[in-house]
Amino acid sequence: MKIIKKSDVKLEPAHGGAGSRKLFVANDEVKNIQGITHGFLAAGGVFGWHKHDDCNEFMYVLKGNGIVRDADGEYPFTVGDFFIFPRGIFHEQRNTGKKTFEAVFIRTK
Numbered sequence: 001m002k003i004i005k006k007s008d009v010k011l012e013p014a015h016g017g018a019g020s021r022k023l024f025v026a027n028d029e030v031k032n033i034q035g036i037t038h039g040f041l042a043a044g045g046v047f048g049w050h051k052h053d054d055c056n057e058f059m060y061v062l063k064g065n066g067i068v069r070d071a072d073g074e075y076p077f078t079v080g081d082f083f084i085f086p087r088g089i090f091h092e093q094r095n096t097g098k099k100t101f102e103a104v105f106i107r108t109k
């Protein structure tokens with residue numbers, strides 16, 4: 001089988017315990033992909049200010065709503081929104097909803 005199937009991916013802490021994730025693709029497992037995760041952030045939680053010096057990050061919102069911030073402002077998000085965080089740009093995600101926020105994050109080199 002040349003296709004890779006992953007089942008029962010375990011939940012692990014993310015962003016220093018601010019949230020959690022399921023890591024579907026690890027760094028260097030697939031060329032040019034640093035990681036693909038399914039991220040979870042409880043109501044009121046924050047993935048605090050951070051940046052990625054070695055990758056671009058993409059976020060596709062599956063559940064919940066909140067606010068993404070960068071140095072230029074705040075941007076509300078809801079289900080179906082897609083964000084691109086270019087390499088080296090400080091940003092944070094804040095869950096302003098009453099339910100857990102879920103998103104798929106893809107990091108490319």
